[in-house]
Amino acid sequence: MPLWSPSADPQAKIARATDGAVRILRPEDTSALLRLLDQDPVGNVSAAAAVRQRGSAGPSSNRMGAMLLGIDDAEGGLRAACWLGSNIIPIGADAAGGRLFGQAAASLRRRVSSIYGHADAVLALFEATGWSHEREIRADQPLMAISGPPSVEPLHEVRPSRIEEFRAVEKACAAMFTEELGFSPYTQGVSQYRERIRGLIRSGHSLIAVDPQSRSIVFKAEFGAVTDLAVQVQGVWVPPSRRGEGLAGPGMAAVVEAGLRLAPTVSLYVNDYNAPALSTYRRVGFDQVGTYATVLF
Numbered sequence: 001m002p003l004w005s006p007s008a009d010p011q012a013k014i015a016r017a018t019d020g021a022v023r024i025l026r027p028e029d030t031s032a033l034l035r036l037l038d039q040d041p042v043g044n045v046s047a048a049a050a051v052r053q054r055g056s057a058g059p060s061s062n063r064m065g066a067m068l069l070g071i072d073d074a075e076g077g078l079r080a081a082c083w084l085g086s087n088i089i090p091i092g093a094d095a096a097g098g099r100l101f102g103q104a105a106a107s108l109r110r111r112v113s114s115i116y117g118h119a120d121a122v123l124a125l126f127e128a129t130g131w132s133h134e135r136e137i138r139a140d141q142p143l144m145a146i147s148g149p150p151s152v153e154p155l156h157e158v159r160p161s162r163i164e165e166f167r168a169v170e171k172a173c174a175a176m177f178t179e180e181l182g183f184s185p186y187t188q189g190v191s192q193y194r195e196r197i198r199g200l201i202r203s204g205h206s207l208i209a210v211d212p213q214s215r216s217i218v219f220k221a222e223f224g225a226v227t228d229l230a231v232q233v234q235g236v237w238v239p240p241s242r243r244g245e246g247l248a249g250p251g252m253a254a255v256v257e258a259g260l261r262l263a264p265t266v267s268l269y270v271n272d273y274n275a276p277a278l279s280t281y282r283r284v285g286f287d288q289v290g291t292y293a294t295v296l297f
Contacts, residue, residue, distance in 0.1 A: 010108055014069070017107035018100050025068040025081065027058035032078040033068065036092050041229035042145050042267045043118055043290055047081075047089045049225040057081075069104055071097055082125075087114050090121035097121060102128025112297060113188065118143075119293035126295045135296040136182075140272040143290035144281050145230075147265045150253035151285040157209040158219060158254035161201050169206055170197050172217045176237035181296065207255055209247070218242045219251035223259060231259045233268040236277070248277075252284045 011024050025033060037048040051057065051068070059067045066085025071093070073079040080093040082101040088110075090098050098121035105112075106129040115122050123139060161169050174193075177185040185193045200206040205223035210216065217239070224234035233255055238247050259266035269292040270277050 010067075013107040014104045017103045021100050022069050022071055022104045024059060025057040025070045025078075027056045029057040029068075029070060029078060030055075033057040033070075033081055033091075036078055036081055038229065039092060041227065042265055043143060043292075044091055045227055045230045045232045045267060046225040047083045047091050047117075048227045048229075050083060050085075050089075052227060069101060071100060084108070084110065086112055087116065088112055088125065089115075089117045090125055091117070093118075093121040093125075095120045095124040098124035099128040101125050105129055106131070114294055114296050116292060116294040119291045122293040122295065131297075133297070138271055138294045138296070141269045141292040141294060142272060142278065142288045143267065143269045143292045144286035145265050145267040145289045146256055146284070146286045147260075148285065149260075150256045152249045152253040152283060154254035154257055155209055155219065155247065155250035156254070157212075158207055158251055158258070159209070160204045160258075161206040161208045161220075163198070163201050165208070166198060166201060168217055169201060169208065169220070170194060172208070172220050172237060172239070173197055173222075173235060175239070176220070176235055179237075207258060209251060209254075219247050221251070221255045223262070226262055229263055230265045230267055231263045233259065233266060236268070248280045249283055252280060256284060 014022050014024065033051060037044045037051060041048065057068050059065070066083060069082040069084055070078050071080045080097040081091040082093065083089040083091065084105060088105060090101055093101060102125035105125070115126050119139060126137070174185055197206070200222050205226065207221050208217050209219040211218050219238050221236045222234050223231045225232040236248070236252065238251070256266050268281065268286070270281065
C-alpha cells in the first residue's frame with residue numbers, strides 16, 4: 001500500500017484521475033451530505049457518526065486528516081460521497097461511483113487500514129485503486145438489523161462497563177480482535193487502541209456481563225457507531241472457555257434492548273461463513289437488510 005503523497009492541490013489530482021467527476025466536499029456541502037447519509041441510516045451509520053462528530057463536510061485542517069469526496073448528479077445535487085481517512089467508506093455509491101472513488105483515492109496515495117461498506121461499491125472501489133498486498137477480502141458480509149424487541153430473553157447481567165474495569169475490558173477486546181482479524185490490535189498503535197476502548201467505556205457504549213464468582217468477563221459487545229437513527233454493534237465476544245453455554249443469544253438480546261434506548265434500529269454486519277453467529281442473530285430477531293464487504297490491509 002503506497003504512503004500518503006503530499007500535494008499542494010489534492011483536488012487537482014482527483015480531478016485528473018476522475019475526469020472531473022469527483023471533488024473534495026466543502027463546509028457548505030454539509031447539509032447535502034447529511035441528507036444523503038439519512039437516506040440509508042443503517043448502511044451509513046459509521047460514516048454518519050464520524051461526520052456528525054466532525055461537524056462539517058469540509059476537509060480536516062490536518063493535512064493528514066480525513067476528507068470527504070463527492071460525486072454530483074446532473075442537477076448539481078450530491079449523488080454519492082466517500083469518507084477517506086484511515087478507513088475508506090463509500091456513501092450512497094453504486095459500483096460505478098465506487099470505481100470513481102477508487103481512482104480518486106489512488107491518486108492521493110493514502111495508506112489505509114480498511115475499505116468497508118455496501119459490497120458493490122467497496123469491491124469496485126478496491127479494484128479501481130490497483131492496490132495490492134491486501135490482508136484479506138471479505139466480500140459477503142450480511143448487514144443485519146432489528147427495530148423491535150428481541151425474540152430471546154435478555155441476559156440481565158449485561159451492563160455498561162466501568163472505567164475501573166478498563167484492563168479486563170481491554171484484554172477481552174484485544175482477544176476478540178486478534179481472533180477475528182488474525183493479528184494484534186496493538187500493531188496499529190497501543191495508545192490509540194487503548195484510548196478508543198476508554199472512549200467506549202466513558203460513553204456507555206461498552207457492554208459486558210461478568211461471572212459473579214470468577215469476576216471474569218463472559219460476554220461483551222460495543223456500540224461502534226451511534227446516531228439518532230441507528231446504532232451499529234461490534235466486537236461481540238464470548239471467551240472460548242464459556243462457549244456452548246447459551247450466553248451469546250441472551251447477551252445479544254440485552255445489547256438490542258440497550259441499543260433501542262439510543263436509536264430506533266440496532267444493526268451489525270457479520271462474515272457469511274460465521275454460521276454460529278448468523279444463527280444467533282437470526283434467533284434474536286435480526287433480519288438481513290443488505291450486504292457489506294470489507295477489504296483489510
